[in-house]
Amino acid sequence: MLPGRIHDPEQSRQLLARLEQHMGLYGYRSFFVPIIEDADLFLIKAGDQIINQLFTFERHGRQLALRPEFTAAAAYYYAQQFGEGAPVMRWQFSGTVFEDTDRGARERLSAGAELVGLAGPAADAEIIALAALGTTVLGCSEWRLTIGHAQIIRQVLARYEFDSRTERFLLHHLPLFRGATADSPAVIERLDSFLDQHNRDEMPDRLQFRTLALDETRPAQFVGGRTQEDIARRLHQKQQRRARRADIMDAIRVLSRWIHLKHDDPAGAFPFMRSLAAGDPRLGAVVDEWSQTIELLRSYQLPDDHIRIQPDLARSWDYYTGIVFELTAPDGVRLGGGGRYDELVQLVGGQRSVPAVGFAYYLDALFSRLPVPDADETVSVVLVCDSTSARQAVEWAQALRARGIRTVLLSGASDERQQHGGPLRRLVVTDSGAVMWQDSTYQLDHLPDLVTDLIGG
Amino acid sequence: MDTMTTLALPSKGAIADPTIAFLRDCGLRVEKPNQRQYTGILPAIPSIAVLFQRVNDVLYKVADGTAQLGITGLDVVYEHPHEDIVIVHDRLGYGHCSLVVAVPELWVDADNMLDVAEIALDFREHKRRNLRIATKYPTLTRQFFHRQGIHHFTLVNAEGAIEAAPTLGYADIIVDLTQTGTTLRENHLKVISDGIIVESQACLIANRVTLKNDPAVLQDLRILLEFIDGALNGRNYYQVTANIAGENPQVVAQKVALNVATRGLQGPTIAPIFGVDRPPAGDQFWFTVTIIIAASDLLPAVEHLRAIGGTQTTVTPVRYVFLEQSSSFVRLVEKLHAST
Numbered sequence: 189m190l191p192g193r194i195h196d197p198e199q200s201r202q203l204l205a206r207l208e209q210h211m212g213l214y215g216y217r218s219f220f221v222p223i224i225e226d227a228d229l230f231l232i233k234a235g236d237q238i239i240n241q242l243f244t245f246e247r248h249g250r251q252l253a254l255r256p257e258f259t260a261a262a263a264y265y266y267a268q269q270f271g272e273g274a275p276v277m278r279w280q281f282s283g284t285v286f287e288d289t290d291r292g293a294r295e296r297l298s299a300g301a302e303l304v305g306l307a308g309p310a311a312d313a314e315i316i317a318l319a320a321l322g323t324t325v326l327g328c329s330e331w332r333l334t335i336g337h338a339q340i341i342r343q344v345l346a347r348y349e350f351d352s353r354t355e356r357f358l359l360h361h362l363p364l365f366r367g368a369t370a371d372s373p374a375v376i377e378r379l380d381s382f383l384d385q386h387n388r389d390e391m392p393d394r395l396q397f398r399t400l401a402l403d404e405t406r407p408a409q410f411v412g413g414r415t416q417e418d419i420a421r422r423l424h425q426k427q428q429r430r431a432r433r434a435d436i437m438d439a440i441r442v443l444s445r446w447i448h449l450k451h452d453d454p455a456g457a458f459p460f461m462r463s464l465a466a467g468d469p470r471l472g473a474v475v476d477e478w479s480q481t482i483e484l485l486r487s488y489q490l491p492d493d494h495i496r497i498q499p500d501l502a503r504s505w506d507y508y509t510g511i512v513f514e515l516t517a518p519d520g521v522r523l524g525g526g527g528r529y530d531e532l533v534q535l536v537g538g539q540r541s542v543p544a545v546g547f548a549y550y551l552d553a554l555f556s557r558l559p560v561p562d563a564d565e566t567v568s569v570v571l572v573c574d575s576t577s578a579r580q581a582v583e584w585a586q587a588l589r590a591r592g593i594r595t596v597l598l599s600g601a602s603d604e605r606q607q608h609g610g611p612l613r614r615l616v617v618t619d620s621g622a623v624m625w626q627d628s629t630y631q632l633d634h635l636p637d638l639v640t641d642l643i644g645g
Numbered sequence: 646m647d648t649m650t651t652l653a654l655p656s657k658g659a660i661a662d663p664t665i666a667f668l669r670d671c672g673l674r675v676e677k678p679n680q681r682q683y684t685g686i687l688p689a690i691p692s693i694a695v696l697f698q699r700v701n702d703v704l705y706k707v708a709d710g711t712a713q714l715g716i717t718g719l720d721v722v723y724e725h726p727h728e729d730i731v732i733v734h735d736r737l738g739y740g741h742c743s744l745v746v747a748v749p750e751l752w753v754d755a756d757n758m759l760d761v762a763e764i765a766l767d768f769r770e771h772k773r774r775n776l777r778i779a780t781k782y783p784t785l786t787r788q789f790f791h792r793q794g795i796h797h798f799t800l801v802n803a804e805g806a807i808e809a810a811p812t813l814g815y816a817d818i819i820v821d822l823t824q825t826g827t828t829l830r831e832n833h834l835k836v837i838s839d840g841i842i843v844e845s846q847a848c849l850i851a852n853r854v855t856l857k858n859d860p861a862v863l864q865d866l867r868i869l870l871e872f873i874d875g876a877l878n879g880r881n882y883y884q885v886t887a888n889i890a891g892e893n894p895q896v897v898a899q900k901v902a903l904n905v906a907t908r909g910l911q912g913p914t915i916a917p918i919f920g921v922d923r924p925p926a927g928d929q930f931w932f933t934v935t936i937i938i939a940a941s942d943l944l945p946a947v948e949h950l951r952a953i954g955g956t957q958t959t960v961t962p963v964r965y966v967f968l969e970q971s972s973s974f975v976r977l978v979e980k981l982h983a984s985t
Contacts, residue, residue, distance in 0.1 A: 232797075352766040411752070
């Protein structure tokens with residue numbers, strides 16, 4: 189059941205049909221995703237913490253789940269079907285997704301698209317435009333687009349070569365850095381608390397460390413999935429961590445400059461970002477690529493004043509690897525979102541990374557903001573008959589349907605409640621095979637006259 | 646015919662024999678008329694019938710009401726939470742083990758759960774896969790790892806030799822029960838310092854709905870708890886008897902009470918000794934002092950009795966200590982009322 193003004197399943201179906209047609213024009217073919225999948229597929233994508241939101245059940249020793257979204261299954265299908273090759277696939281999907289909440293299981297409609305096998309600004313711009321223009325096609329022109337890029341922040345941090353835990357600390361606290369300066373007490377306190385956790389580590393035995401790191405007589409064996417090199421590298425990072433406080437403070441200052449960009453001015457943002465990236469070719473390349481994507485959006489005629497830039501927009505740092513975007517209503521309610529996720533195909537079993545970008549609509553929110561459609565003016569006919577005139581009634585019904593008139597057959601005892609929008613004409617089939625409507629009687633060979641009179645009303 | 650109260654007991658595994666021994670020590674000897682059947686009796690409480698089940702099945706039987714009471718491990722109860730199960734006694738004092746996170750001992754860079762969290766991220770970012778954890782306790786493992794902020798891992802269901810999983814290659818680390826840690830060490834695994842998920846021991850459980858609705862079952866449980874609490878209390882005490890000379894019982898009592906270790910549950914029992922071959926010097930008489938002392942105070946008590954002239958000090962374990970009422974039963978009743 190959709191909230192808001194549109195409750196009619198028929199109206200929902202028509203809206204989805206318009207979306208399908210819109211995405212079909214861009215070459216996106218319908219993709220049918222199983223409703224039931226291995227629960228692990230969704231947990232790998234989103235992290236095990238969503239286990240309580242997944243509608244799971246056990247069957248023959250396997251833990252299964254009703255799909256909460258489409259992307260993971262699409263990536264899995266791609267990984268299974270295309271092995272070494274990486275063809276470009278454009279898929280669109282729509283259907284029901286499921287989640288388990290405190291108040292019980294919930295199902296809702298979802299729709300979206302995935303572009304798999306294509307990297308670069310052109311692919312990113314295509315997906316963003318597809319999503320934004322889809323809302324316009326449905327009749328919602330008042331949307332706002334916020335675009336971020338996960339690689340901007342990651343490249344800023346890459347120059348410091350922090351260990352993954354420190355990077356995660358910084359990513360997790362970006363909202364804090366937005367609201368405070370690097371030297372503010374709140375930031376200092378959080379940083380010192382983080383470093384203090386690691387100060388409690390005991391240093392590994394030096395001899396043990398040297399033996400492990402430098403022993404060339406041992407083959408590079410795997411122990412619980414890790415090699416000696418993995419272990420030695422991390423030991424080195426642990427030892428270095430305590431000495432990096434000044435570097436972390438510097439990283440926070442640099443990050444603050446990025447996340448305090450003027451958001452509503454895409455044109456003005458990029459020269460400023462290029463100046464911030466000066467001296468870092470990789471970071472500069474990311475800014476350039478991002479700039480190309482925004483430029484291409486103008487070619488799709490997305491209005492500049494509908495677009496804002498936010499470098500640290502990333503709903504999940506574990507998942508997005510490039511462009512990230514959100515579609516919102518003017519009041520801030522999310523209508524949809526997506527981004528690039530180049531690692532997912534390999535994570536779900538693919539032999540290598542495959543570039544992929546996609547989005548999904550929050551249809552409940554989107555449909556509730558669409559204008560109420562005009563009343564259905566299609567004429568519908570109810571043909572009433574009894575057992576003696578049943579055969580003639582069928583002939584009349586088929587003849588009317590061939591003329592495009594929606595016709596429902598009712599026996600004399602049936603319920604005549606209106607089920608369709610628009611005017612409903614009640615016709616009675618007589619024993620002689622004629623049809624009576626209002627005060628007139630029609631024979632089957634005078635069908636055109638009846639149709640004219642029905643439409644004329 | 647009155648319906649019996651069914652007590653489910655573990656039929657095999659590490660706590661099976663210790664459960665029978667524990668109940669025997671509580672004065673609740675279990676008889677199994679037919680060794681091939683899964684039923685038994687408690688002669689001390691004729692209205693309780695015994696049903697032997699696997700450790701996990703004890704929980705299921707109590708949850709569905711087939712059995713009204715059961716003894717199993719806390720680890721089993723926490724792994725399979727059920728709203729109709731109430732833990733009546735969580736410290737029966739045997740079956741101790743710990744559910745722990747264990748990693749290969751060659752992971753010299755892994756000391757605590759922060760390290761495990763980083764390694765989980767390393768797996769995802771550099772190896773493009775999740776850290777695999779072999780365990781028979783998916784619920785407890787998930788909750789613990791989530792609390793540690795670790796969300797990217799895959800649980801591998803493993804029955805049997807979980808300790809071998811990292812060596813065999815189908816998991817990277819394990820979460821498993823351990824008692825002494827010997828099996829882990831022999832499989833080249835080490836316990837993460839703050840990776841203890843549950844400290845488990847044997848516990849007594851009951852069906853909450855039955856307890857609220859069936860007074861006969863509640864009464865049987867009360868009797869069971871009297872034996873258990875009485876026996877467990879008894880383990881904490883010794884009965885100490887010593888011969889002490891003094892002018893009169895009051896003087897002897899005052900000397901005994903000078904040390905808090907020898908004040909007893911309420912005070913010493915003092916009785917005159919008759920027909921003594923060697924009477925004490927002066928106008929003193931021999932008295933026997935009997936006190937119940939805390940087990941932890943045994944040596945201080947003996948030292949003090951010696952200091953005040955005590956001789957032939959004998960110590961006997963206490964079989965039961967029955968207080969005004971079973972404290973476990975009182976707590977249970979409060980818990981049942983609180984949940985209505």
